[in-house]
Amino acid sequence: MKTMMAGLAGLLFGIGLVVADMTNPAKVRAFLDIGGNWDPSLAIVMVTALLVTGIGYRLVFKRDKPLFAPTFQTPTNTALDARLLIGAGLFGVGWGLVGLCPGPAIAALSFGGWPVLGFFAAMAAGMGLYAMVEDQIAKVV
Amino acid sequence: MTAFTPLSAAIGGALIGAAAVLLMASLGRIAGISGIAGGLFSAPKADRGWRWAFLGGLAFAPVLVWLVRGEAPAFELEASWTMLAFAGLLVGFSTRLGSGCTSGHGVCGISRWSPRSIAATAAFMATGMATVALARLLAEQIR
Numbered sequence: 001m002k003t004m005m006a007g008l009a010g011l012l013f014g015i016g017l018v019v020a021d022m023t024n025p026a027k028v029r030a031f032l033d034i035g036g037n038w039d040p041s042l043a044i045v046m047v048t049a050l051l052v053t054g055i056g057y058r059l060v061f062k063r064d065k066p067l068f069a070p071t072f073q074t075p076t077n078t079a080l081d082a083r084l085l086i087g088a089g090l091f092g093v094g095w096g097l098v099g100l101c102p103g104p105a106i107a108a109l110s111f112g113g114w115p116v117l118g119f120f121a122a123m124a125a126g127m128g129l130y131a132m133v134e135d136q137i138a139k140v141v
Numbered sequence: 142m143t144a145f146t147p148l149s150a151a152i153g154g155a156l157i158g159a160a161a162v163l164l165m166a167s168l169g170r171i172a173g174i175s176g177i178a179g180g181l182f183s184a185p186k187a188d189r190g191w192r193w194a195f196l197g198g199l200a201f202a203p204v205l206v207w208l209v210r211g212e213a214p215a216f217e218l219e220a221s222w223t224m225l226a227f228a229g230l231l232v233g234f235s236t237r238l239g240s241g242c243t244s245g246h247g248v249c250g251i252s253r254w255s256p257r258s259i260a261a262t263a264a265f266m267a268t269g270m271a272t273v274a275l276a277r278l279l280a281e282q283i284r
Binding site for chain 1: 142149152153156167170183194198201203207213224225231235242247249250252256271276
C-alpha cells in the first residue's frame with residue numbers, strides 16, 4: 001500500500017509538471033529572465049501549488065498520524081545556517097544555467113533526449129559526491 | 142522566449158500540490174525530489190521502496206500525458222555538454238547541501254511556513270535570476 005500511494009503521488013506530481021510545462025527548460029529560464037521576455041507562468045504554478053499544499057497540509061496535520069505510516073516525518077531544524085544558504089544559492093546558479101531542477105530532470109528523461117540524460121547523470125554524480133564528502137563538510141560548516 | 146500560460150500553470154500547480162498532500166497524508170513524507178532521490182541508496186532498506194515508487198511514477202507520468210495527447214511534451218534546451226555536466230553536478234551537490242530543491246523547499250517547506258525553506262527559496266530564486274541575467278548579458282556581448 002505504501003508503495004502504491006508513493007507511486008500515485010509521484011505520478012500526480014509528474015503530470016502536474018508536464019501540464020504546467022515546467023519540464024521545458026526554456027519555460028523555466030523564461031521565468032528567471034525578469035529583465036528580458038519574462039514569462040511569469042512558474043509563479044502561478046507555485047501559487048496554486050502552495051495554496052493546495054498549504055490547505056491540504058493543515059487538514060492532514062489535524063490527524064495524529066499518516067494513513068500508512070507511524071509518524072509524520074517533517075524537518076525540525078529551524079537554523080538558517082551557512083549550509084542551507086550556500087547550498088540554495090549554488091542550486092540557483094545551476095538551475096539558471098540550464099533551466100532544470102531535480103523533478104523536471106527526472107520527469108523529462110523519457111522525452112528530453114541525450115541532453116537530459118547527460119544532465120541527469122551529472123546530477124546523480126553530484127548527489128553521490130555529496131554523500132561521499134558529507135562528513136567532511138559537517139566539520140567545516 | 143515562451144508565452145505566459147496562466148491556466149495550464151494553475152492546473153499543473155494544483156496537481157503538484159495535490160501530490161504533496163497525498164504523500165504527506167499517506168506516508169507522512171515531504172515531496173521533495175532531491176531529498177527522496179538522495180536516500181535511494183543510503184536510507185535504511187525499509188525506507189527505500191517508496192522512494193523508488195515515487196520517482197518511478199514521476200518518470201512515467203510524462204509518458205502517460207504523451208499517450209493521451211498524442212505528442213511529446215515540449216522540450217527546448219540549448220546547452221553544451223560541458224554546461225550540462227557542470228550544471229548537473231552543481232544541482233545534484235547543492236540540493237543535498239542545502240537540504241532541498243524547488244519542490245522540497247519551494248512547495249512543501251513554504252507550505253509549512255518553514256523559515257529555512259522560505260530563506261532557501263528566496264536564495265535560489267535570486268541566484269537563478271542573477272545567473273540568467275548574467276548569461277543573457279554575456280550572450281549579447283558576444284553577439
